[in-house]
Amino acid sequence: MIGLLLVAPFVAMLWVSSYAKVDPTFIGIPFFYWYQMAWVLISTALTVIAYKLWQFDQRARKGGDAR
Known part of the structure; x- marks a missing residue:
């Protein structure tokens, strides 16, 4: 699960053909730029x-070892 959360931004940014376009614009900013900026926040x-x-996992492991 943790690995998927960390890999998702890489996949989204490396798949350039999915966001290499101008439309839709957001407050006058082409999609190509605002998509990347959105991924900064998402990442x-x-x-x-x-x-x-x-x-949480580390705490659970410590708790399990103490028993």
Whole structure:
């Protein structure tokens, strides 16, 4: 699960043909640019979620070893 969260932005950015276009524009910004900027925010959110899941997993492993 954590791996998928971290790989998703790479796949989205490496698949250039999916966003190499002008339309639809957003407040006058071509799709090519605002799509990439949106992925900056999305990537940040996915990285935070992955980190929180990793922390949860580490705590669970520590709890399991103490028994």
